[in-house]
Amino acid sequence: MRRLSLSSRLALLFAGCTAVVSLFAGVLFGRASEVHFVELDQQLMESRLAVLRGTLQGADTLENFTGRLPALLQDLAHQPDLAVRVRGPDGHLWFDSSPRLPLELPSRPGLGSLQIDGIDYRVLNPVPDTQNAPRLTLLLDITHHQHFLQRMQHLIWMTVGLSALATAILGAWAARSGLQPLRRMSAIAGSVSADSLNARLPQAQMPAELADLAKAFNAMLERLDSSFQRLSAFSADIAHELRTPLSNLLTHTQVTLTRPRSLEEYREALHSNLEELQWMAQLVNDMLYLAKADHGLLTPRREPLELAREVDALLEFYAPLAEDSQIALSRTGNGQIAGDRSMLRRALSNLLDNALRYTPAGGTIRVLITATASHLRISLENTGTQIPAEQLPRLFDRFYRADPARREGSSEHAGLGLAITQSIIRAHGGQIGCESQEGLTRFVIELPPGQTP
Numbered sequence: 001m002r003r004l005s006l007s008s009r010l011a012l013l014f015a016g017c018t019a020v021v022s023l024f025a026g027v028l029f030g031r032a033s034e035v036h037f038v039e040l041d042q043q044l045m046e047s048r049l050a051v052l053r054g055t056l057q058g059a060d061t062l063e064n065f066t067g068r069l070p071a072l073l074q075d076l077a078h079q080p081d082l083a084v085r086v087r088g089p090d091g092h093l094w095f096d097s098s099p100r101l102p103l104e105l106p107s108r109p110g111l112g113s114l115q116i117d118g119i120d121y122r123v124l125n126p127v128p129d130t131q132n133a134p135r136l137t138l139l140l141d142i143t144h145h146q147h148f149l150q151r152m153q154h155l156i157w158m159t160v161g162l163s164a165l166a167t168a169i170l171g172a173w174a175a176r177s178g179l180q181p182l183r184r185m186s187a188i189a190g191s192v193s194a195d196s197l198n199a200r201l202p203q204a205q206m207p208a209e210l211a212d213l214a215k216a217f218n219a220m221l222e223r224l225d226s227s228f229q230r231l232s233a234f235s236a237d238i239a240h241e242l243r244t245p246l247s248n249l250l251t252h253t254q255v256t257l258t259r260p261r262s263l264e265e266y267r268e269a270l271h272s273n274l275e276e277l278q279w280m281a282q283l284v285n286d287m288l289y290l291a292k293a294d295h296g297l298l299t300p301r302r303e304p305l306e307l308a309r310e311v312d313a314l315l316e317f318y319a320p321l322a323e324d325s326q327i328a329l330s331r332t333g334n335g336q337i338a339g340d341r342s343m344l345r346r347a348l349s350n351l352l353d354n355a356l357r358y359t360p361a362g363g364t365i366r367v368l369i370t371a372t373a374s375h376l377r378i379s380l381e382n383t384g385t386q387i388p389a390e391q392l393p394r395l396f397d398r399f400y401r402a403d404p405a406r407r408e409g410s411s412e413h414a415g416l417g418l419a420i421t422q423s424i425i426r427a428h429g430g431q432i433g434c435e436s437q438e439g440l441t442r443f444v445i446e447l448p449p450g451q452t453p
Contacts, residue, residue, distance in 0.1 A: 006182075007175040014171030019164040026156030033152060037145045041122045042111055045138050048082060049126055051075055052136060056086070060132040065094050083121075083139040089132050098139070105137055114139070120146045181210050185217060197225035230397075241283060241399065245276040286416045290398065293423035300340030300427050307378065308334035310345060311367050318352055326361040335371030335378075337447060339428050347424040348380070350417035351443050355382040358441070381442035387434070395434050396422045 004012070055072050059065040065086070076084060076097055085105065086095040105123065106112050112123045122140040188199050200221060201214040256269040292298055308331065315329045322329050337344075348367075355365045363383040370377040387395070399415040425432045430447035 007172055007179060010175035011168045011172035014174075015164040015168035018167035019160050022160040022163045023156070026153075026160060030149065030153060030156060034149060037142070037149070038111070038122075041140055041142060041145070042124075045082075045111075045122065045124045045140055048079060049124065049136065049138060052084065052138075053129065053133075056134055056136075059134055060089070060130075062088060062094060065134060069095065081141040083141075085137040085139075087135040087137075089128075089134070091135070094134060101139065105139075107137075113142075119143055178207075181206050181214075185210075185214070189217075192221065192224075197221060197228055233399075238287070238399075242280065245280050249273055249276050283416070286420060290416065290419055290423060293420075293427065298343075298423060298427040300343050300424075302338040303341060305337050305339055305341055305344065306334065307337060307369050307376075310341065311348065311369070314345065314348055314352055315367070317349075318356060321356060322365070325356065325359070327356060327359050328364045329366075330364070331367040331369070333369035333371070335369045335376045337376055337428075343424045343427070347421040347445075348378075350421045351380045354417055355380060355441075358382065359384045376447045378445040379442055380445075381440055383439055384441060386439055387436035387441055389436075392434055392436065396432070 052072070052075060055075055056065065056068055059068050065088075072084075072086075072095070076082065083098040083101060084095070085093070085097070085101065088094050100117065102116065106114060107125060109125050109127050112125075114121045114123050120142050122142050124138040124140075126136060126138075128135055185201060188201060192199060198221075200218050203211060203214045203218065206214045252269060252272060256266070261269075311331050315331060319329060352365070359365055359382045365380070365382045368377075368379040368381070370379075396418045398419045422432050425445055425447075428447060430445060432443065432445045434441065434443050436442070
């Protein structure tokens with residue numbers, strides 16, 4: 001079965017609530033009317049009882065009663081809806097104004113109800129004033145009251161039905177109007193595609209209940225747009241990076257095959273092609289590494305490491321290159337961490353390699369390690385040209401190079417080092433940032449509490 005729409009559900013809910021409330025109010029009103037009529041009947045019968053007792057006062061024997069019978073009949077002539085039965089103190093029947101009444105009537109003192117031959121009566125059995133006074137039973141015809149109550153009940157049911165129907169129609173219209181923003185959201189969501197991720201919901205026009213949903217929806221579209229743009233840029237960068245080595249391979253191979261060459265020349269050609277192929281293989285491995293990081297597949301081992309020893313080993317490795325470039329390397333501080341040695345060495349190596357490439361001759365590269373109870377901080381700073389502030393947020397983007405001269409395809413650096421470093425730090429539960437000012441560029445790594453022993 002097809003599920004009901006939200007508008008239909010709200011309309012039925014409104015109709016059901018209205019029907020319940022109307023029915024409850026009708027039942028209360030009907031009950032109150034019935035009680036009111038009972039009170040009116042009781043007052044009427046008590047007033048007539050007082051008249052009859054005045055007429056029959058002193059009629060303690062049948063002879064005395066017979067003398068007052070004409071006055072009794074005269075009183076009853078003015079009250080056609082009232083029937084009276086009189087019994088003597090001994091219980092014998094003295095008088096019955098309506099022969100249609102059954103011989104046995106309710107004898108319980110007080111007010112009651114009775115139906116005889118389809119006619120409703122209110123029965124009153126008063127307590128005699130004296131022991132010798134005649135016993136009276138008054139029956140009041142209340143058929144017209146019952147007819148009124150029945151008509152009122154029919155009116156209540158009709159009102160409940162009409163109210164429910166009217167509320168359902170008005171509720172459907174109100175729900176449809178109130179859910180218009182949801183339909184607008186559905187239309188925008190249905191129009192979203194790879195070519196139209198810039199669509200946004202007008203948050204200012206949304207009701208308060210949907211404002212947060214619209215904000216979250218717009219934020220989702222913003223993230224999708226940003227991710228799609230990064231993916232498109234990533235694909236374009238991959239093609240751009242692979243185009244140069246492939247062109248080199250094709251050109252070099254075609255030139256080599258234009259004429260017969262010696263064995264040594266073929267060996268040199270293959271060696272040159274091998275360098276390009278190794279760089280392409282490294283590029284593919286780096287991209288696969290980043291893909292694993294994006295899917296949370298980087299699972300670093302947790303082994304106790306002394307950062308001073310790891311940093312010193314890297315500085316020793318890069319010392320000849322720094323000496324050739326007249327760059328001073330130093331390290332201060334120490335700290336311990338539970339992490340993956342190979343992954344952390346790769347991250348720090350990327351930062352050192354990046355610093356060596358952009359530090360001018362005579363500059364310095366310093367590594368500062370600070371361990372506190374709340375975090376472990378590793379700062380790698382180098383002197384050199386300041387990086388513009390607008391480029392700092394993009395340094396960790398894939399294939400991004402801050403140096404404009406190195407943005408074309410290169411077989412040496414593809415611009416993935418910082419992205420890989422960020423993935424490694426995040427896999428260890430930390431974060432990395434960069435700041436550059438007054439001729440000093442600093443990369444800061446912070447690991448959260450719990451990473452240090």
